[in-house]
Amino acid sequence: MKNLIQRSLVKLLPVALLFLLVTSFGSLWAQEDIDVGETGWAVKRPVMASACANGCPWGELGDYARDAMEPLGYSVILCRNCNRTYGPRLVSENDYPPPLDEVNLEDGVNVRVDAPVDFGVTSSAMLSAACHGKLAGKGPFKNLRLVAKIEDPFYFLIAVKKDSGIKSFDQIKKQQMPVRIMGTDGNMKAVLDFYGISPDDIKAWGGKYGVSLGEAKDGDFDIISGFLASPAMNPESSYWTSISQKYDLHFLELPDELLQTIVDKNVDAELVDAQQCLLNGLDRRIKTVGRSGEAFFIRDDAPEQAAYDLAKAIDENSGQLKWFIRIYTYDPNTVWQNFGVPLHPGAERYYREVGYLK
Template structure:
């Protein structure tokens, strides 16, 4: 049942998000610019990286880290700031040109479109796996079996549920049993929808009780809400997680425990791990809360990337890993997981470096 819901949700996201069909959200003439950056590609050591915005977007700041890490080796990394959302794996797999700029790009300071084919990228670890296997949001156009992992960078977030105390509930199950007209803020991540299903909450029923499901975009302290359910919980102020800080600072919230059986389902079927949100993670977290979490952003490429380039990138990431602690998100490199693609093959050049460092068995 969880896997069925994940598939349905992912297809819904693919249909709803403007990055899959850009025409409705493309910016008008004269807004933003397409820039010719000259000759790029493997033979030039000038590589185009599918990255993201400069305003603390995780794939954006990791792109900056990577750009600086490989510079001493003679590589110039050109950051494609609008090769983000779900599009990175597609663009890399197809060696495609970046998509048109959309309104959301401009909102986060991206006004430049690179006129050059994408060589490699950064994305979320689960998303890379879905693309490689042709699952969920990549079911219609995948699988992209030519994708290869270069490095996994740890980046933890937690699944947390918080409610306004005046709601008077101790479990999400009470929303259905009492048919409460609650306004639920959620990130609509595939790891969240099984939570709603487990507790018998669906959009149609919720709306029939006078409630609603609200996305996390443009959340302010004044946004009306009763419940928050999100697997992107973190005190970091990147765009995807900043609403947690906004809401927990402005409101006194009560954090709920999740049923153990639900956590087991998320671990078994939703690509998550058991985790504990410890005291003080966010304002209002007043105890250790057992939950599920996820961690992992990935640097990835196509299989046709020459081994010496993949080797150099893996080496540079490892060599400069100490710099990761200075970014907005809590990034780190774990030698035990840096080469683990969870089913996505490791690029041969990266594998050679990790074997030399004894990071692989």
Template sequence: MSSPIEVRLLTSGANWLRVGSMIGLGLTGYNSPLPEGSSVSIHTIDTGKSCMRGMQLVDDGTYDFGMTSPPWLAKAAADGVTAFGLTDRPLNLRAVCVFPHFDQLALAVRADLGITSLRQIFEEKIPLRISTGPTHLGHPLGWVMDLLYDEYGVSVEDIEGWGGTVSSGERQLNFLEVTDGGLTGRAALLADGKLDAVFDEGIMSKSWLELAEAVPMTFLPVEDEVLSSLEAKYGARRTVLPAGRLPGIGSDVPTIDFAGWMLYCRADVDDELVLLALQGLEQQLPQMETLFESQGAHKGLSEPVDLAKTWQNAELPLHPGAERFYRSRGYM
């Protein structure tokens, strides 16, 4: 890297912009290791679509680095999984690091409805009013739900066809709209009887705690044979919602894993650049972690970033420059 370069990071959303900014600062701060005249730009697009379409945008060279979650989604794209439009070709991506992020899929219905399984909903065609994330390719949650519905032989359109609703407009809290009971967003709609179920990830968020405290909920398990099928077809990782994580979770609930923020890059990104990006991240880690402290118990990072762990469970092969960094610094 003897000539000036432009480095483009796609790190959309409030949480990931913090990460991208710290990597950019590490690369371009005083005594920048990049060639004179180089620049680093941090890009943001629709957050959910960034996780999905962003992988192809990195593969085709629009960006050099990107972030997505969960990591097994990136592996599915790299493997060329075409189901429900994920990609039309195998993507040539490599892992840089995975940030610690606690998250699982949660399928919660009002306890007073007496529903005990997903299969019951679909076989009885119960017209639930479901709040979820952006559907289909608008978000990893939407794509994963398409896979899950398909295992039960239904779709979003089927649910709406028998009188149910599947909407995402309630997902983002509007803190200016507070009910007399002090509730916001989904919690207020559940308490008012305007919503029946929440199928979403982001289980570590304050909004999930608020709704589980506001209304008794039943957290539905994903059946073992369904989890096995999703893993075999798409590489989906199984996990559990741990007992006691939220009110209503009395025992471990089998579900799909959404943990981990993956930073990845194109396979042909210069080894030295990937190494320098991680070196810059290492320098900025104390400052980066302070950016999440204001979120308290509901912060995006589930624990301090330990570079001796961020190369593990990456799903994708590590970029050679990343492996060189981890080994040279004694993290691997």
């Protein structure tokens, strides 16, 4: 009997392994490269660096641009995996989209457009970094040009679990509290530096510096921090809503000097108030730092008429922006400027014609 069981297991093992591979990597096999035919501004079929269709901000702004350009005779092709830090480089170099990766598949993107990228949308800060400095270690890409900046506010917030007993970072240092922190970017490092705390201190006190999102959702955290705080349920911000609804939070207010330090670290940041009830647990208005801006951009060699048409389409359809997951706004006073990124002559011509730019 023992030998029979062993032989049966040997026979079943390849089947089990095949099942595991299919269930684990089936989505990878579903990837598809799409030949979209002739593309480019000359045939009014430009490829746009966009993002996922499942609530990604650059994805829904891609949908917006595609629909807005259609009445002008354009068929915009959306690259759904030209997101994160890829877009500016791809547009600058008129390069092809990268291979799909695990993050794309998790976002529901399993199709790659096999065509060079002509224009795109990214955050205002990323466009500025790409144009004037380095983005993801590459650049600067000095041939990028602004077409339109759309307002899209979000906040830098720090919240603690109420039952943690934490009232301030001074208290954490004095009591050497073993806190577990989610959101360990440069801004949180600036906060710790201000109070004379290091990540090594947090670890030495028995805490954890670098709680994962999954751990935070399970309640294994004391502090959450981040610069994408918003009640919107797009993938990048939704954890603020879900965690604040699931756990009782207390939001900390930082000293003015520290807030100014954070502003100085981020090109697109400014001092703002986060209003009461922005998120569950935010029971008062607090001073903090905000950022706003998503930027449509293009190369400097794009036809002037193409940039003019894109600027015109975004403006004339700006009323549709309020119906997206994030409530974008169009401000004639800021649409034509993005932290020193040059404006494309075609977009400039449009803004002068309508009186936004004097």
